[in-house]
Amino acid sequence: MPDQMRSYLDFEKPVAELEAKVDELRALAASGSDIGDEISRIEDKAQQALADLYANLTPWQKTLVARHPQRPHFTDFVGALITEFTPLAGDRKFADDEALMGGFGRFRGESICVIGQEKGATTDSRIKHNFGMARPEGYRKAVRLMEMADRFGIPVLSLVDSAGAYPGIGAEERGVAEAIARSTDTCLSLGVPNVAIITGEGMSGGAIAITTANKVLMFEHAIYSVISPEAASSILWRDGTKAQEVATNMKITAQDMLRFGVIDQILKEPSGGAHRDPAAMISATGDAIAEAFSDLRTLDADAIRRHRRQKFLDIGRKLG
Numbered sequence: 001m002p003d004q005m006r007s008y009l010d011f012e013k014p015v016a017e018l019e020a021k022v023d024e025l026r027a028l029a030a031s032g033s034d035i036g037d038e039i040s041r042i043e044d045k046a047q048q049a050l051a052d053l054y055a056n057l058t059p060w061q062k063t064l065v066a067r068h069p070q071r072p073h074f075t076d077f078v079g080a081l082i083t084e085f086t087p088l089a090g091d092r093k094f095a096d097d098e099a100l101m102g103g104f105g106r107f108r109g110e111s112i113c114v115i116g117q118e119k120g121a122t123t124d125s126r127i128k129h130n131f132g133m134a135r136p137e138g139y140r141k142a143v144r145l146m147e148m149a150d151r152f153g154i155p156v157l158s159l160v161d162s163a164g165a166y167p168g169i170g171a172e173e174r175g176v177a178e179a180i181a182r183s184t185d186t187c188l189s190l191g192v193p194n195v196a197i198i199t200g201e202g203m204s205g206g207a208i209a210i211t212t213a214n215k216v217l218m219f220e221h222a223i224y225s226v227i228s229p230e231a232a233s234s235i236l237w238r239d240g241t242k243a244q245e246v247a248t249n250m251k252i253t254a255q256d257m258l259r260f261g262v263i264d265q266i267l268k269e270p271s272g273g274a275h276r277d278p279a280a281m282i283s284a285t286g287d288a289i290a291e292a293f294s295d296l297r298t299l300d301a302d303a304i305r306r307h308r309r310q311k312f313l314d315i316g317r318k319l320g
Contacts (some may be wrong), residue, residue, distance in 0.1 A: 006019075006070070007068070007069060007070055007275075009061075009064050009065065009068065010064075011053070011061050011064070012050075012053065014049055014053070015046055015049050015050045015053065015272075018042055018045055018046035018049060019046050021042055022039060022042050022043055022046060025038060025039045025042065026039060047271070050271055050272045051271050051272075054221075054271060054272055054273065057221065058244075058247075058248065059223075059247040059248045059250075059251075059252060059253050059256075060229070060243070060244040060247040060248065062221045062222075062223060062247075062252075062253050063223050063229060063247050063252070065221040065273045065275075066200045066201050066219075066221055066222050066223045067163075067200065067201060068200075068273060068275045069119075069121070070121075070275035070278075071161075071199065071200050071273070071274050071275045071278070072199065072274055072275075072278040072281055072282055073118055073119055073120070073121060073161065073199075074101055074116040074117060074118040074159050074161065075101075075118055076278060076282060077116075077159055077199075077282055077285065078105070078114060078159075080279070080282045080283075080286070081107060081282065081285070081286045081289070082105040082106065082107055082112065082114055083105060083106045083107075084105050084106050085103055085104070085105035085114070086103050086104050086105060087101060087102065087103035088102060088103045088104070088141070088144075088145060089141070090137075090141060091137040091138075091140035091141045091143075091144060092140075092144060093137065093140055094136075094137045094140075094174060095137050096137065096141070097130075097134055097135050097137045097138030097141060098118070098128055098129050098130070099117060099118065099129050099130040099131070099132055099133055099134040099135065099138050099162075099166070100115065100116070100117055100118075100134040100138030100139065100141060100142055100210075101115070101116060101117075101118050101129075102114060102115035102116070102141060102142060102145045103145070104145075104149075104154065107157070107286075107289065107290075108286075108290060110155075111152075111154045111155075112154060112155055112156075112157055113145055113146065113148070113149035113154050113155070113156045113157065114156075114157045114158075114159065115142050115145055115146070115156065115157075115158050115159075115210055116158055116159030116160060116161070116210070117129075117132040117133075117134060117159070117160065117161050117162040117206075118132060119131055119132035119161060119162075119200075120132070130166060131163065132161055132162040132163065132201075133162060133163060133164060133165060133166040133167075133206065134162065134165055134166060134206060135165070135166045135168070135170070135171045135174070135176065136171055136174045136175050136176040136178070136179035136180075137174070137179075138179075139165070139176070139179035139180055139182070139183040139209050139210075140179050140182070140183075142183050142186075142209065142210055143179075143182055143183050143186045146183075146186045146187065146190060146194075147186060149190075149192060150189075150190050150191055150192055153192055154192060155192050155193045155194065155195070155293055155296075156190060156192060156193070156194040156195075156213075157194070157195050157196075157197075157289060158194065158195070158196040158197070158210040158211060158213060159196075159197055159199060160196055160197065160198045160199065160202050160207050160210060160211050161198070161199045161200035161201055161202075162201055162202070162203060162206045162207055163201050163203050163206075163228065164203040164204040164205070164206040164207070164228070165180060165204065165205060165206030165209075166206075177205070179209075180205040180206065180208070180209040181205075183209035183210060184205075184208055184209050184212050187209075187210065187211075187212035187213060188212055188305075188308060188309070188312075189305070190304070190305075190308075191301030191302075191304055191305060192301070192304065193214050193215075193293055193296035193297070193299070193304055194213040194214055194215075194308075195213055195214065195215045195216075195217070195289060195292045195293060195296075196210065196211040196212075196213035196215070196216045196217070197216075197217045197218070197219070197267070197285060197288070197289070198211065198216070198217070198218040198219065198222045198223075198224050198254075198263070199219050199222060199274070199285075200219070200222055200223075201222070201223055202218070202222065202223065202224035202225070203223075203224075203225060203227070203228055204225070204226055204227055204228075205226075207224070211224075212308075212312070213308070214296055214304065214307055214308045214311065215264050215265070215292040215295070215296070216262070216263045216264055217263065217264060217265045217266075217267055217288055217292065218254040218257055218258075218263045218265070218266055218267065219254065219266075219267050219269055219274060219281075220254055220266055220267060220268050220269040221254070221269055221273055221274070222254055223252045223253060223254075224252060224254070224257050224262065224263070225250055225252040227250075228243075229243040229244070229246045229247040229250065229252070230243045232246045232250060233245075233246045254266045260315065260316065261314055261315050261316070261317070262315055264292075264311075265288065265292075267281075267284060267285060267288050268284070269281060
């Protein structure tokens with residue numbers, strides 16, 4: 001992930017003020033002032049304020065954290081966790097879609113197929129990757145890669161972070177709904193283990209298309225829903241300003257998803273969110289991926305399908 005100035009969310013203002021003070025004092029210390037104890041005191045205060053704040057986030061605040069531009073993205077995970085990665089491009093029907101990336105590589109020495117949305121980290125890369133909103137050719141590329149992985153007995157990993165599929169006229173003309181449905185069906189039909197991790201936003205069919213997996217993991221401050229809070233607010237009240245209220249009522253947090261049996265595990269984030277320490281978050285994610293695939297390694301193709309089918313049939317029947 002490229003070096004960036006830290007970006008603060010609106011509700012993080014108290015922490016921002018304390019950390020700004022720390023930066024000022026460090027500048028003074030560099031000029032010879034003996035204020036080390038004062039710096040340590042304010043640093044501790046800032047860390048405590050951050051921990052207290054993130055221990056009591058509202059669903060809307062979690063939504064803002066999930067959308068934080070400095071959270072680790074698909075390319076960050078692939079760069080740190082996957083060796084010998086070879087990206088594949090195109091759906092062999094229309095074009096390549098860089099919002100949804102994928103390819104083959106090795107994860108801790110074992111072959112793996114990796115697919116996922118990439119939002120981009122700079123203005124140019126966000127435009128290049130269409131802010132992680134895939135068009136139909138992106139989902140058809142995912143189908144192509146998953147079918148190839150199934151043919152060669154290679155497990156599939158999905159890294160999910162998208163505000164939804166791209167809703168443009170061209171996408172509709174090229175059958176985005178059908179492409180999403182076919183991608184979801186392919187996930188369900190795989191005879192190899194598949195694991196999905198929701199790292200930020202898991203919105204609508206654009207996320208479900210690659211999240212229908214044997215194991216679904218979710219970052220602590222990620223969100224997962226059939227629609228964004230703003231869109232739901234606009235539909236229900238014709239007023240997008242009620243998004244905060246809607247976010248609470250929709251039950252979109254990782255904690256809600258675990259309670260309803262939609263996901264299998266929550267991955268704890270560093271204090272202040274994954275964007276505060278991307279390297280630590282990526283390392284912990286790697287361990288979780290290894291554990292998830294290890295649990296499925298002894299199952300044959302039919303057992304893999306039965307396991308996945310039962311997982312989704314059980315959603316809503318069992319409350320955690």
